[in-house]
Amino acid sequence: MNRLTQLPTLRINPAKTLPFTYREKKYQGMSGDTVAVALYSNGVRIFSKSTRYHRPRGLYSLDGECGNCLMEVDGLPNIQAETSLLRGGMTINPQNIKSFEKDSGPDKVDPAGFDYQKFHKPYKMWPYFLKRIRNAAGLGVVSPSFRMKGLFDEQYLNAEVCVIGGGPAGILAALAAAEQGLRVILLEARPWLGGCSDYRSAEYTPGVALYSRARELAKAVEDTPNVRVFSHTFMTGLYADNHVTAFQIGAQGDHFNERYMEIRAESVIAATGCIERPLLFENNDLPGIMQASCAHRLARTYGLLPGERAIFSVGHDLGIEAAIDLSDLGLPILCVADCRPDVQDPRLIKELTERGIPFMPGWVVSKAEGGKSLEKVTLTTIEGIRHHAVECDTLVASADLTPAAGPLFMSGAKMEYDFHTGFFLPGQLPPKVHAAGRLIGLYDPFSIEASGHLAGLNAAKDCGASVDALLKTAQKEIGRLPGPARGSKWMLPPSVSLNRDIVEKIFICLDEDTTVKHIDQAYNMGFDTVELMKRFTGAGTGPGQGGISGHNLPLVISRYHSDSVMPTLPGTVRPPLVPSFLATYSGRSRDMVKRTPLHESGKAAGALFQRERVWKHARYFSDDFTCREEIENVRGNVGVTDVSALGKFRIFGPDAVNALQRVYVGNMSDIPVGKVRYSAMCNEDGRLIDLGVVTKRGEEDYYFTTTADRADSAMEWIRYHTRYDQWNFHIVNLTDAFAAINLAGPNSRELLRKITDADISGDAFPFMACRTFALRRETSRDSETSNVSDISAIPVRVMRLGFVGELSYEIHAPASLAESLWDLLMEAGRDFGIRPFGSEALDALRLEKGHVIIGRESETRTTLHDLGLGFLWDEEHAGISTVGVPPLKFTRYQTGRLRLVGFKTEDPSRAPRDGSIIVEKTIRGYVCTARYSFTLKEAIGLALVESRLAKKGTRLQIFEDGMKKDERLYATVVSTPFLRSVDG
């Protein structure tokens, strides 16, 4: 197809051609083409077939206001061809066209909401019909194994002013705010600035065309340092506090395909301009029918004439201007009909006459005809008396403009119907939200610019700039410029009488194939408001999201309410205004995970890591996931494991003891230096939420540990429960500052003795004691380091605790020295055959001891007493002001609770799966953890069961997921610990 390559308004590079494939044939497009334009330039006229009735659809808005041009591009479905730039090598395919030869789908158009009414009585038939309907009517296909390609990331911006829309109004607004020294962000959906002026050759000032002015303004704002311009960026949402969301499409060479943006601005200006309100007439959806700015921009922006024989049926001056310009560019125009009997700009009428183009004021198209595309148009006078049929292949049809007011609706502005323009305009804007340009009905270029300038100053004033004098001048200026244009308000051809036998196929929504007849049927069924009508008929709920139907729907409905003069408002506008990929919203999806200070040591020792909440933790040290050797080594020798994820805290100050006593149920007031107190935290339901040890470092100075899961919330918890007390205490989170290693096994003391001078004999360092000393290689004990900047020994705090039931030491050391400590222990333990063990082995070992893990052996209601840990509660010192104590009092002797018991299975070789349920006729409890114990050579477990079944010797029936209905595993309740532990 011939293209106009010399126009100054072109946004393509004719010298650079891009190859692409469409329906397996090769074609060429030009750099700068959108996918839709490239296809159009190669003669494609049918882009898709509509969702329900498979009617052929073509290029209509050029902006993606409807789903006509959704195509499959490079394997990705539902790509908006009108806004996607062509890339060399693209593979493009139509989506739901089964046959290009057949004209259209069912001849008779089904009534409104038919799929809500048919196909589901009897209800069991619905799945059958659902499958068929989905196959017949749908857009795009994606396979379950689909993986999104490309780079998606995100950006968080802060500015004083955010301007949405980069036409003349938006640019002037940005410049006005920037001049006051404010940070401004300007978003523009097209890949270039300029808006409606970008492609128009009409005069701005004598000798200066609108497109020249647009380019001049664009350069000015791009050169302004405190304005950040984002083009090819679609605003999607506006939320409370002027929080704007958007996404940007990456240009060639950018580091992203799409980038999600969140902007926080003090003040927001909407200058998003207008789209077009479609004309309603019979067969208004045929390929060959397009909006005025679509036809105009095809030629001016992309160098393509829309057709060979064109008719214009418009309702606004921009439509006439488009006809004049297109005629000059070579489009044969048979006539220009204008549904307005008068009010046109006389200069435009003169120009039409000069070109010999018949001008027909008071005429409008009432019917279009054609098979696969437009062949004939019938025009009628607005009273419906005279008719005139013309053969043509292109119909440029537009009732009027309509403001792209999505941002204003979302801002919560009170929108009202304006009788002069026929637009829905903001009656009152919320504070710090402003509107400018065509969006508020203006048409005169100077008015548009002045309104932008005024909005920018108002926004600057919101941000504290002193602009009162400038504002006064700007308001005066705007006062003497032309106001908004009178709208055409044209609705339906006279042949269409609502509430009578309406002709079919007047489409009010292209995406959902909703016709005016459907509206009529729905209204007569009782769906008489926009919100009900929209949902029942589907109008506006498709990919275009009301771009086509949004303005016409409330106007049509208002015609039914004869007693009301005021048209109802359009339906609620919700984000996103423009659809995008899920990948865009998920962005970079970085996995932020914590690694312990011993991560590298574990890796070097062959650990297999697993994600445990926020941590990457060493779970296994071999391929044997039963961890048999690791377990047996701890029981018989000595093993070492990383417990660095434990929460560790320093709490100090005159009220440190009070704070501890508020949250711990043990006695915090008499912890002697050198000993640890094992204690529990409960919540206000008495539920056990944490277990840890508390030790005294010095006067009013304590060090306590928590489980790994509670490390992040312990400080929050303590501060929350002391928030009214005004106590003087301080907490430092040392979880990450210290590594912790559990050295466990009968040989652990021997090993430790090799690497320290401290007296760690059983008397000097008893169970539940805490000591601080230093560790170093035995060979260096007598030498001293000469270099003061070197670390000659590793300072440690060691606690003798018994989580795994052997002689064991929990060694806390500075995190930076963790790897050195690990190496030291492994080296010193070489003669013993020391082995590392991971969290799976740790789990099995503690199970043998009957130790609970919170969340495994407890659920939301499990109290301290349910777990047999009531002894941790010191009733004298932890009184009613300690969190958890009142419910502990209340539930202590309560019947009907689940209690923790130990059990051994009757078949010693088989442990039930964790989570298996314990049953009689109904569920009586569940298995928390069960393992085959290598030490005891039988299967053991812990379970929560109803107290009735908690007596020693009770036979438990266990049902595992996947068992046959009557199959069971049997176990006997035994006392715990299963293993007699070394320490008390």
Added chain:
Amino acid sequence: MESYQRRSPVSFTSRMAESVRRDGWEVALRYHDEGKGPFLIDLSHRPKWDIQDADLSGIRPMGIPVSEVPGECIFQNGFLLNRMNQTQAALWHLSGESPKMPREFLYTDVTDGYALLSVIGKEMFFIMEKISASDLSSPTKKPPFLIQGPVSQVPCQIVVLGENEGYFGLLIACVRGYAQSMTEAILDSGVEWGLRPAGENIFCNWLEPLSA
């Protein structure tokens, strides 16, 4: 003679060109191919002390007065003192000979508890705005200032240090466990700007004029 090595939680794949041993740390002074910026520097080895007291106004840690307002910082004698809230301040030693922490009640040594990274470059704000929503270039704040908020979803202390010859400098402190994830997140965000690891020398050279 025995000497135990300290390890930073941050590791770069770049090759070290020059290093120095300090208090058990192997401090990278310079890497090969550091480029001209932007730079990512690991300062996790620098001393960091937590200071808490009911009345901070009377305290002068290392002789430096604590700012009245949370979020304000004072940089003096190589020390950066950040006022965090009513009762807490953080003292980081950024350059020079490492001092010994006073053995006082209100001090806690948290050097090992935090990874400390610095981003220095003309594009520093562009790199940060992809991983943090905090308003780091706010015109109402005067560097050096502290923002406590998330970076790539991890709570951090962010200090905007200032500017030197068009290069903006920033510090990020997060708990040690997240160091590797945080480093990867920053490097990933900086790919489009050519962000590369650099040694302590670049940081100290950049910082020097700000100490005056």
Added chain:
Amino acid sequence: MSLTITCPICGKRNGYEFRFGGEDRGPRPDEKGMSPQEWCDYVHNRANIAGVQKEWWCHRDGCGSWFTIRRDTVTNLEIEN
């Protein structure tokens, strides 16, 4: 999704940086002589008004402070001072 909360230490921030601590009910009551039912009521039941309430928030991703704000539960907007 865009609720902003003003932390007394850090200023106005995105609501996701915070953890909600419930409506303000004052310090824990003197539980002497309280029945289990009354205790359960205190722990679990709330006034849950449609209007402005005083409530606790923790700046979990920031300074970690616990503080109160007044928020209109109908508009889900913080009442700024």
